[in-house]
Amino acid sequence: MTQKKMALIATKGTLDWAYPPFILASTAASLGYEVQIFFTFYGLQLLRKELSHIKISPLANPAMPMPVPMPVLVQALPGMESMATMMMRDKMKKKGVASLEDLRSICIESDVKLIGCQMTVDLFDFKKSDFIEQTEFGGAATFLGFAGDADISLYI
Amino acid sequence: MTQKKMALIATKGTLDWAYPPFILASTAASLGYEVQIFFTFYGLQLLRKELSHIKISPLANPAMPMPVPMPVLVQALPGMESMATMMMRDKMKKKGVASLEDLRSICIESDVKLIGCQMTVDLFDFKKSDFIEQTEFGGAATFLGFAGDADISLYI
């Protein structure tokens, strides 16, 4: 039986959408899948050495469970993004969900291949030294080469 | 000929993004597909007994066709979320699009399997009694077990 493959495109860079690629990738790896994640657009933020800048916004997402209902205008006040981010990180920790940093490390230890989109690096003037050393760089064609033979391909 | 399979991950909980999983699932089921939907993060809201809390936000989506152009700051005023939600529901009804509740019922009658993400239930302190009785609970590994053999897998 040949090894199963999963190809992910990670395009978001907020705290909530940072979890799905790392959770899906580490779970698939633990099930014996070969996994590659292509980080593009805002998703490239998830490959930076420091992840402390990853934030969440309470705005424009009425589906986010809030401890206290809050008018939209209040959500736009200075400091609310940081507060929502702190609350989410706290909740995750208290509930025993691994931190982003830990989930990313598990992916690396499980041989998940992490590919940074070269076009995005150029577009946003990132430096390659901003990213963790396990990052490989490539383009959409590189990703499609793998995804075309994958059993699961997801755009996150 | 073996039965085709479709695996969906539903991660959003706003009114606009509540439709795609139920529309795609019911359409696929009517074409003879075996379908499973894994509801995780905000998507879990779509399995609650009551769907009247599902809202839409006009903020941060300049692509939403609005009956009257509106400055962003006005969109942030109290009541605008409810107004946008009411307008969208009205439009859907007038145009003959089935309600969320109806689409979900069609999925259930068509044997679409609805899986709630256990980790999200724990994280947001939901109670299992909040959800419709057809909900089964599982984790990412459960979902990947099905998706790995599916003909179509989509992350919504």
Next chain:
Amino acid sequence: MTQKKMALIATKGTLDWAYPPFILASTAASLGYEVQIFFTFYGLQLLRKELSHIKISPLANPAMPMPVPMPVLVQALPGMESMATMMMRDKMKKKGVASLEDLRSICIESDVKLIGCQMTVDLFDFKKSDFIEQTEFGGAATFLGFAGDADISLYI
């Protein structure tokens, strides 16, 4: 060897999320794939003759690299959406990224099939004459017919 196939669902209509379907489709086509894109919900905006109305919002996306950090309330001021849009278009151009119009033309020349969602056309009262002449119209069942045999299916 049979020709590989890729099926995309394009659901977003903002400037940032307008690029991924056209970039992935044109890249796949250049690798010899047969490609179909199903434009639904806000994604239908990407098939309009004029693309100058496609905007980006700085709101609710703390992951967007901004030249100058800006409080959320300032991002909500009148004119900021247009400013962010102008800045993004400028950046793309300066970095040599093809414009949306050009990317769409490349897709058309590469025989990428562009399908507009009939239900969305009806829902938002669009006229068929709003769309480029290469648009074909269909529903979710049409799309699934192709996606069920595709090597890669992505929901964008």
